[in-house]
Amino acid sequence: MEKEVCNCESCDYRMFVFESLSSTEINSLCSFKYEKVFKKGELIVKEGDNIDDFIYLKTGLIKIYHTLYDSREKIVNIATPMDYVSFLSIFSDTHYKYSISAIADTTICCVKLTIIKDLIKNNGNFALSLMERLSANADKIILQNLCLNMKNLRGRIAYILLLFADNIYKNDNFELPISRKEIAQLIDMTTENVIRILSEFKRDKIIDTIGKKVVILNRKNLEQIAKHG
């Protein structure tokens, strides 16, 4: 993990994350802000760590997961730069309830949480826009988990394949950023069954797979399976 001083002037994501701030506020923020770069696989936050910083994803891909008492891991969400700004519960808790790892080379920006709280107090528009983001994010996670749990195993696999294609890669031809085991942890099933169903889909010419590479061949069919079942 490397640490860098960021250059807010040249940051494409600045406007997205801090769109409601004045340039004075942005400049003041920048002096308290730093970047961290993580390689694929590295741990960014460990469950139980103190929450000191407001963190947002600049580039890359991360998984947010919770470790259960029997050391099984449940992946709660996979976050991309655009759809995710902060982490659950940072405003209501002192310690992280989730761990976060990079599943692709990733850059995050950190700002002391106290600075963000001051901004919330002093800039109403910022407060409101942040609230909208947090609310939308939490809601998406809740609804997504709800939908997944209603489906049978084939439906769940179809659902997340479409989610990767549509929401993350915007392409029917992509490379899975996570292992079969992690897919299992994301959609509540066993690794064996993830593999089995991917093989079935391949046999039935719905998708093609080579290692982590996936091509969706019959989208209609996949959408059908994702919806029913």
Add this chain to the structure above:
Amino acid sequence: MEKEVCNCESCDYRMFVFESLSSTEINSLCSFKYEKVFKKGELIVKEGDNIDDFIYLKTGLIKIYHTLYDSREKIVNIATPMDYVSFLSIFSDTHYKYSISAIADTTICCVKLTIIKDLIKNNGNFALSLMERLSANADKIILQNLCLNMKNLRGRIAYILLLFADNIYKNDNFELPISRKEIAQLIDMTTENVIRILSEFKRDKIIDTIGKKVVILNRKNLEQIAKHG
């Protein structure tokens, strides 16, 4: 459903919900605020309704649920006056994604959402405290659903029995506010299995039941089942 003009001066919950507001702000708020009273079973919000009001639960008990494409219903949360102030996604959406029904006689307070948004803009402490509440609430729902899904059916039943006893009624002797069918919708199983497992627990002297009345007889045992399994 009755509609009443509320009297904020005598409202016990005012301080809890709007603790960060000055008395000037409270008074101003009161002129735009009204109460609604619902009997057990009545619908409070229907999925798809416009979101116009910021609503909080004053007294009673409500269920928040989502209707799936095949008209099955999934209960997302049961909310009590103290642990729940607002509804998911009201700051990020224009229409409700969930329906809400009273599962006990219930009083809610409504304030136009625009008023709340103005308060957020102008009172930083209010913004921050509201954000904490929303964040804590969303987080609780996510974590709770996560935990439930890891458990087997016996574990889930034990878990929600303890949840009713500890979080809602603060008593090991209580009356279920929902039917067996609704329990099934809350913890993702069939009505038959809810009944079967409650019968098992009764046979094993872990609980006693008469209709909707429940008494926890062997809490240690129930906690064990809730944790494992």
Add this chain to the structure above:
DNA sequence: CGCGGCTTTGATGTTCATCAAGTAAAGTGG
């Protein structure tokens, strides 16, 4: 008093997890 929804129990079948065993891939140290 009869209808519909809630509750209960048993029998049956399906879905999915577990176990086992082997191959491929990827990381590790000499």
Add this chain to the structure above:
DNA sequence: CCACTTTACTTGATGAACATCAAAGCCGCG
């Protein structure tokens, strides 16, 4: 850089957990 170890992937066989189906009693309500 190659042997070695570990981790990921894959397939099949088995069994357990759970949903579904069926049938009957119960309760509240018009």
